[in-house]
Amino acid sequence: MSKTKLERIDSFDFRPGRVLARKYEVVAPLGGGWEGEVYKVKEIPTGIELAAKFFYPHRNPRDRSVLFYAKKLHKLRHCPIVIQYHTQETITHRGWPVTFLVSDYVEGELLSQFLARQPGKRLSPYQALHMLHALACGIECIHKMGEYHGDLHTDNIIVSRYGLGFEFKLVDMFHWGAPRAENLQDDVYNMIRIVYDALGGAKHYARQPHEVKDICLGLKRSLIRKKFRKAWHLREYLETMQWS
Numbered sequence: 001m002s003k004t005k006l007e008r009i010d011s012f013d014f015r016p017g018r019v020l021a022r023k024y025e026v027v028a029p030l031g032g033g034w035e036g037e038v039y040k041v042k043e044i045p046t047g048i049e050l051a052a053k054f055f056y057p058h059r060n061p062r063d064r065s066v067l068f069y070a071k072k073l074h075k076l077r078h079c080p081i082v083i084q085y086h087t088q089e090t091i092t093h094r095g096w097p098v099t100f101l102v103s104d105y106v107e108g109e110l111l112s113q114f115l116a117r118q119p120g121k122r123l124s125p126y127q128a129l130h131m132l133h134a135l136a137c138g139i140e141c142i143h144k145m146g147e148y149h150g151d152l153h154t155d156n157i158i159v160s161r162y163g164l165g166f167e168f169k170l171v172d173m174f175h176w177g178a179p180r181a182e183n184l185q186d187d188v189y190n191m192i193r194i195v196y197d198a199l200g201g202a203k204h205y206a207r208q209p210h211e212v213k214d215i216c217l218g219l220k221r222s223l224i225r226k227k228f229r230k231a232w233h234l235r236e237y238l239e240t241m242q243w244s
Contacts, residue, residue: 006095009056012037019044021089024052024102031110031155033172035059040105050086054100066099068175073103076145081138083169106169112154114162115198122200125212132195132215133238134166139187140231148183150174152190154197181229188228192216211243 011032018026020041027040027049036055043050055065066088073085086102115121123131135157142149151174161167176183196216199208205216215237217223228234 008058009094009096009098012054012093012098014039014054020052020100021091024050024089031171035065035172036100038171041102049105051083051103051105052089052100053103054098057096057098060099063099065175066101069101069173072147072173072175073101076142076147079138079141079145081141081168081170083171106158106160108158108160108169110155110171111157111159111168111194114159115154120200122204123198125199125209128195128199128212129215129238130164131162131166131198132191133235134168135191135194136231136235136238138168138170139191140235143184143187143231146179148176148179149187149190150176150183152187152194154194157194184230185225188231188234189221189224191231191234192224192228193219209244211241214241 014020014026014029014037016026016028020026023044024041025044027042030038030040030051032038036053036059038051038053041050041052042048053069060066070085070088073082076082077084083106084104086104088099088101090097090099092098115123135152139149139152149170151172152170156171158169158171159166160169192215195212196205196219199205199212205213205218208216215234217227228237
């Protein structure tokens with residue numbers, strides 16, 4: 001049967017225990033999105049738990065998306081906020097060749113889930129600024145490598161540690177073409193938007209201390225772009241800000 005007559009894959013629905021590529025056993029689904037689905041898998045020879053991202057064939061023509069992710073993850077392998085890439089594999093599923101990327105499995109929870117279980121489903125200003133500092137440090141490393149994230153939000157950030165200091169890992173990155181200044185500025189804006197929402201959004205913004213408002217700037221892009229052009233400007237501001 002020709003590929004044009006094959007049913008398009010919009011869900012893999014791999015069940016726990018299924019063996020893929022003769023060396024990975026599916027443990028559990030981790031999530032999905034526009035490009036594909038991510039599963040926790042176990043490497044059969046070693047028992048090591050890993051993460052595998054499976055790309056829908058119609059979202060990955062000629063493996064363009066896979067190559068983008070693999071090369072970008074490899075380039076950013078020294079940035080602590082980036083998950084470490086291992087290898088890529090290909091299987092046949094419902095008649096289609098399906099490529100998947102294998103990377104480290106990170107213990108933790110999505111930032112959206114972490115925020116949802118906080119008192120009032122929001123953070124205190126002190127917690128939120130600590131969170132912002134950790135994000136800014138992580139994204140600064142990416143920006144210094146001449147790259148960007150492109151799609152920062154609470155459903156693609158894993159909280160692997162929290163308390164006095166947060167530790168994060170990024171689940172996904174988006175490709176808008178070659179890095180431009182606006183891509184870096186969008187990363188900065190999205191970090192500030194995450195903190196704004198984590199503090200309770202518009203409903204609680206009027207009661208936030210002026211230190212917070214001096215960073216969020218009412219979410220006005222023009223003001224944020226002027227004050228924080230890159231992640232390091234935001235990180236440096238947080239490290240030298242004065243509290244009243």
